[in-house]
Amino acid sequence: MTTSSSVDLSGLRILAVTQYGAGPYAMQHLADLGADVIKIESPDGGDYARSLPPYTNEDGSDSLFFQALNRGVRSVTLDLGCAEGQRVLHALASRTDAVFVNLRADVGKRLGLDYDALREANPRIVSCWLTGYGRRGSRSDAAGFDYMVQAESGIMSLSGDPDRLPAKAGVSIIDFATGIAGAFAVAAGLLTAHRRGTGGDVDVSLQDTAASLLNYVATWHLTGGYVPERLASSAHPSLVPSQLFTCSDAPIVVMVNKEKFWPRLSAAVGHPEWEDQPDRATFDDRLAHREQVQRDLEAVFRTDTAQNWLARLAEFGVPSGPVRTVAEAFADPEYLHRTVSYEHPDFGVVRSPGFLVNAEEERAVTPAPPLGAQTEEVLSSVAGFSADEIELLRRQKVV
Structure with a gap:
């Protein structure tokens, strides 16, 4: 199926070392707009979201969760932890605009994904980091996850009925918001690199995103001493009445x-x-x-x-x-016509929410690829490796 966007990022190439939710969400939106996103995965199973239940294929190599977050990208298997893997990384980086790193800060640095490690291969490259708690500070090497950060940031304390335990948002709101911030950071980093002639590192984190989402509530607290609280019927903290009301049936x-x-x-x-x-x-x-x-x-x-x-x-x-259920919302033509769909060999017709940015030009939507499906294609056309060199890398289990 095709969908629409007049924003054309074709010609932009990004190496994406991403997994699970936030990083893939960022990259999918750039791929939707035409960017060539090359997802770097471990030869040993790849992104563990591929096997996330409940909807998986028979051999556990793909899932609807993975499809929902990785459409339109290309998959390359590469062992970044060995010297030959680093050689391949640098060959790819030399012909790439940005690297997107969705790992703990210490892991990404150890794998040579920061600007200092890549600048010799490409001084204009932008290394964009999406971590739990940023690359600096006492928790820089700690793993961070959406639900944890919802709780730690205070966001969870504002959600739910005041007479019950705090409640998380119904979707991974911190992951997704940080993904959008990550896509924005890539664009800002690339524009800066274009103006300066040199690249650099740029950071977003789940923690910073959560703090940003608190926005006026945090400002009221930090400046005026306001103490936020959960309110019945999901009421707004200051605008009355702005809330749920129960009618005779719903x-x-x-x-x-x-x-x-x-x-x-x-x-x-x-x-x-x-x-x-x-x-x-x-x-x-x-x-x-x-x-x-x-x-x-x-x-x-x-x-x-x-x-x-x-x-x-x-x-x-x-x-x-x-107040609708998800099923009721997507039964509404206003929601349904904004979805995209494609044929998948295991799942049949896969239908998902469409683009965040919509305009006029039609663009094809392609499934998230099998693990390593474009390894030979990318190593040949982007990095310049011969068929014999690629075969040797396979025998060495580098790819």
Whole structure:
């Protein structure tokens, strides 16, 4: 299948030493836009996401998890831990724009993936690092994972019902956000290298991304002493009412995030007198009387169905929406037509969420490749190795 993008990264080549979630997510979005992403995998099984359940092929060499995060890349097997593997790495780096490293900082450095190790092969190369805790500091060599960082950063403390344990986000939000940051870092690093004529190292981390996502909540805390807390019905910390409300059959979200929406909501629920009532006329008033405002609205919303309330709120111009399951969301044509699909020999038609960047030009979407599927092709066309040299590397178990 083809999909659309007028942003063309063809001609950009990236060596991707990535695994599991965050790094592959970064690289997939660049591959979607036309970049030649060459995924470097260990000859001994490759990215362990290939065998991640529950949807795997018969021999455990591929999974829908792996397909979801690695479409459009090329796979090369290479043992970076031996001298011959380093020779091949440098040959590839000499004709590559960037290296993307999704390993612990100490492991990546030991494998010669930092700029100092690669600059002789290519002084313009950009080495982009995605780690748990950055390449400097007391935890630079520690492994970091999404759920851990959600918990450590305080994000998990803000999620879930206040009377229950903190809850993680339903998806790997830190991995994915750091992946987007990583793709941005590659672009920024390459632009800088183009202007300066020399490359360098650039870092993103799960920890820094999590802190960045806390944004105004962290700023309120660090500057004003604000103490964040979990609120019932997933309520916004300061904008009242912006939260879930339970109707007679299902919950909905109502978002009064601008003052102009409060009079509209008051009219929609049959209480126009609330617009100017002293305890709820402004954001400050409603925040000070949050519990009463919520109780009054909850009583009203329980009198009718979610569908009827959403229709009425839309009529009055109040931002609102249903609380859907994933299945319900992707049954909506607005979501479904933004997916991409391709044929896979083991899984049949694989359908996934589409591009983050969409425009006009059609581009083919290809499956994530089998382990090492493009090794000979890449070593020959990119690194300039002959068929005999590649065969020798295979016999030596370098590739």
